[in-house]
Amino acid sequence: MLRSSRLSSIRSNNVVRQTRSFSGHSRLRRVLFNVPGSDIRKITKATQLDVDSVVLDLEDGVAANQKENARKLVSQTLLDHHVSFGRSERLVRINSFGSGLEDGDLQSLKEAFTEGAIDGVVIPKAKKVQLLAAIESAKAIIDLKDICKAKTNRLAGLIFASEDYVADVGMTRTEDASELYYARSHLVNHAVAFRMQSIDMVCLNFKDVQIIAKETTEGRLMGFTGKQCIHPNQIVPIIEAFVPSEREIDFARKITEANDRHQAEGRGAFEVDGKMVDRPLYLWAERIMQRYNASVNQSN
Template sequence: MIRSLLYIPASSERFIEKAHTRGADAIVLDLEDAVVPAEKTPARQRLEISVPQVGQGGATVYVRVNSEEDRLFDDAEAAARAGAGGLLVPKTGSAEMLAAIARRLEPIEHQMGRQPLDFVPLVEDAAALLDARSIARFERVSAMALGSEDLATSMGALPTPDVLRMPKLLLHYAAKAEGRRSYGMLRSVADYRDTEGLKAAAAEAKAFGFDGSTCIHPSVVPVLNEVFAPSADEIAWAEKVIAANAEAERSGTGAFLLDGKFIDVPIVERARRTLAQRR
């Protein structure tokens, strides 16, 4: 379970040094928007140091690569050689784009004897959004996310909650239709100071079935970790459902009542998933 993905500029030694102490389930070393052009190549070259450094606390390490072809493949190769767990691929437009990256990585991964990198495509324009299910179907994709600010800009729109809600849900449905994780909230995460708003948005996203969210400031990490994990009450209810279901099975009963509520197969499965997410 990855509840929180914290972006860290891959060019900032100060942020990299503290990243493993922030409590995020995943660290995203960003080679793209957070790095000025003059620092992009040096930041890539330092991945062999920064990837193990930010991952020393046990977090999964992703690298957000650049989308331009003259950087994309070299960024991906450097991430693989440094031991990253996966790539965030900005401006993903098609499964063919992901396949091209995979072809570049396969001989390197084979030579190193390492697991293939996971891909988390970032959908950032309307055309890619409408093709999201075909992108999610690519075998390396583990999760999907929407680039809120870029999507809004590409459409000439503002990244308000009302504007972002439908695109985020469409991408979420595409990811879930293919059995992938879905990261995000139904609003932009740019205003990290709005703690109460972020908490409410995370709770709403969880209710819709989102698995976690990215964030750009460490102060948001505890909010995401708390909200996207099952609460004590949810765990207690799930345990009660599983115990009652076991008793019903022993007595040859199918659906049953528990505390006045009707319990059938989907609710039992939801309880099992809740217990599987305990930390």
């Protein structure tokens, strides 16, 4: 089982402190591991991985002539009582509305929904109501407010589908992905404003763990709460990147503990480690502790 050694080390040296959730959702989705629904070998491998969410893909990861086979395979896997996904959330990515395939996808999952064998659905090319909305086009980026405000919305998070977005816009991808900063930042801001999760783009380089770690850390600093994953090599670097550093945790804990004392004394701003702390910095500290505690709890 893959496990973050840094998380284990941090857990042993810090006291877990209860804090409120900023996203409005208790389940972490740091790693969304995508697997083609037509490949039994890869599906079997995915069930053995220690990841937050496994996404069984019926859309882009499946050849046109394998759609029906993928539906049957995904349904059989979900309903097989001998197959365990462990702690992983079971998601299925269906084909987009208007493709002519979505009804068949949903029908194939009917028994899994009835039996409680599936946790949610990822719907690409999102326009209205989904569990996790895949944002894949320029229009989806500019329509994010409407997507998030849908009156009947049960939206839990936004997924940035970078390669679909690049193809739609006609961009040229660069190594530092600077051309995607606007779209990524725009998505994060909407996710935060509507209290939902934001899932960052796939890192296409699955062999170099330093690249995936760097890209994931960049996403975390931008405000993303999770990242899509396409290869087992990416799991540990992603999980570790979303665990706050020991230095961050130590500073955040000092702030939250000092805040409790000063609030009891009726005092406002105060100093910690030579830095003036007021409400914005306290909220940052509370979020760091919330992220750390969630990582500890979900990894147990």
